[in-house]
Amino acid sequence: MIDFKEPLRISYYQLLNGNLSYNAVNVPVSDSVEKLSDKVNIYVLLTQQNGFSVNDQGAFRSEETMLIDIVSRGTRVSKSTVDNVAGQIFALLFPSVQGNALPPQPGLSVINMRITDDKYLVFQTTGALNVKRRLITTTQLCSQGSGLGSPIQPSGPLHNPVTSPDFSDATTYNDSNLLNISYHLFFNDNSVFLTEGVEYTKLPGGGFTILIPGFDATAHFYTFFIEVQ
Numbered sequence: 402m403i404d405f406k407e408p409l410r411i412s413y414y415q416l417l418n419g420n421l422s423y424n425a426v427n428v429p430v431s432d433s434v435e436k437l438s439d440k441v442n443i444y445v446l447l448t449q450q451n452g453f454s455v456n457d458q459g460a461f462r463s464e465e466t467m468l469i470d471i472v473s474r475g476t477r478v479s480k481s482t483v484d485n486v487a488g489q490i491f492a493l494l495f496p497s498v499q500g501n502a503l504p505p506q507p508g509l510s511v512i513n514m515r516i517t518d519d520k521y522l523v524f525q526t527t528g529a530l531n532v533k534r535r536l537i538t539t540t541q542l543c544s545q546g547s548g549l550g551s552p553i554q555p556s557g558p559l560h561n562p563v564t565s566p567d568f569s570d571a572t573t574y575n576d577s578n579l580l581n582i583s584y585h586l587f588f589n590d591n592s593v594f595l596t597e598g599v600e601y602t603k604l605p606g607g608g609f610t611i612l613i614p615g616f617d618a619t620a621h622f623y624t625f626f627i628e629v630q
Contacts, residue, residue, distance in 0.1 A: 403461035403463075403545045405452060405463050405465050405509065405543040405545070406450050406452070406465070408506040408507075408508075408509045409450070409465055409467065409506075409509070409511070409541075409543060410432060410447055410450065410467070411506060412503040412504050412505075412506050412509070412511070413447055413467055413469075413503065414430055414432070414447060415504045416493055416494070416502060416503055416504055417430045417445060417490060417493060418430040420489070420493055421445060421486055421489050421490065422489075423443050423482065423485055423486060426443075428441075428443050428444060428445060428486055429441060429444050429445070430444070430445045430446075430447065431444065431445075431446060431447070432446065432447045432448070433446075434446055434448075442473065442474040442475050442530075443471075443472070443473050443474070443482065443486065444472050445469060445470065445471050445472070445486065445490070446469075446470040446472065447467065447468070447469060447470075448468045448470050449466075449468040450465065450466060450467055450468070451465070451466045452464060452465040452466065452543075455542070455594075460544050460545060460585070460630070461544070461545045462542065462543065462544045462545075462594075463542075463543050464540060464541075464542055464543075464592075465540070465541055465542075465543045466517065466538055466539065466540045467538070467539045467541075468536060468537070468538050469490060469536070469537040469538075469539070470534060470535075470536055471483040471486045471487055471490075471534060471535045471536075471537070472532065472533075472534050473532070473533045473534070474530045474531070474532050474533075475530060475531060476529070476530065476531065477531070478531045478532065478533040479533065480521060480533060480535070482533065483521075483533055483534065483535040484535070486535075487519075487535055487537060490537065491516075494514065494539070495514075500512070500514075500561055500562075501514040501541070508545045509543060509544075509545055510543070510544040510545070510628055510629075511541050511542070511543055511544075512541070512542050512544070512561075512587060512626045512628050513541060513542045513562075513587060513589060513626045514539055514540070514541040515539065515540055515541075516537065516538070516539055517538050517539065517540040518536070518537070518538035519535070519536070519537050519538070520535070520536055521533070521534065521535050521536075522534035522535070522536060542587065542626075542628075544585075544628055558578070559578055559579075559627060559629070560576060560578070561626060561627050562589065562624050562625060562626045562627075563576075563624070563625040563626075563627065564622065564623065564624050564625075565618040565619070565621065565622045565623050568618035568619070570618075570619070571616070571617045571618055571619050571620070572610050572611045572612075572616055572617070572618065573604070573608065573609075573610050573611075574608045574609055574610075574611075574618075574625075575604065575606065575607065575608040576607050576608045577606060577607040577608075578607060579603070579607040579608055579609070579627070580606060580607035582607075582629060583629070583630040584627050584628055584629045584630055585597075585627075585628045585630065586601055586609060586625055586626075586627060586628075587625060587626040587627075587628060588600075588623070588625055589623075589624040589625060589626060590623055590624060594628075595611075595613075599612065600612055600613050601613075
């Protein structure tokens with residue numbers, strides 16, 4: 402089991418810190434409330450992280466969660482303040498529907514990032530200040546292989562995720578950018594990596610064919626993520 406907690410937290414910090422503001426004032430990001438709580442009235446904490454192993458023989462993998470805690474303090478606070486910061490966070494994390502924008506960390510691959518919980522904390526009063534918080538939980542699949550060798554990169558932009566409309570028929574997805582590329586195929590609907598040669602096979606010209614009995618991309622909507630090794 403590889404510990405994904407620290408590199409994932411570093412990646413979130415690098416993406417968010419220095420890129421959030423409210424009323425033209427920087428909104429700091431930290432993993433420790435002691436650094437911020439007595440100095441600023443709007444800040445973001447990277448607090449709880451949870452995960453469980455989904456290792457196989459090809460790589461160390463884990464489904465990891467990250468709790469992003471947006472805090473606003475003052476004599477008068479409103480949801481609009483934390484909502485403004487939340488909107489900036491979403492724009493940074495998800496610049497497109499095809500993936501996330503987390504800065505890469507050595508040996509760490511992050512795919513299938515999604516929002517799995519988003520809520521406001523019950524209104525609080527701390528001393529003479531009122532507090533409003535919005536708690537956003539993201540979940541992502543983290544992976545780390547052996548790190549041996551230099552993987553071949555796709556020849557062009559990788560289409561990711563792959564959904565049913567991208568298939569040329571009921572079971573086939575063609576993509577020349579995947580030619581000679583080492584990758585694993587994550588079946589999002591079942592939250593599992595498919596076994597090559599059993600549940601899917603790679604095509605000589607690039608792409609893959611799904612071998613799962615009853616699979617039909619023309620009749621159902623499926624989502625796959627390609628994890629380049």
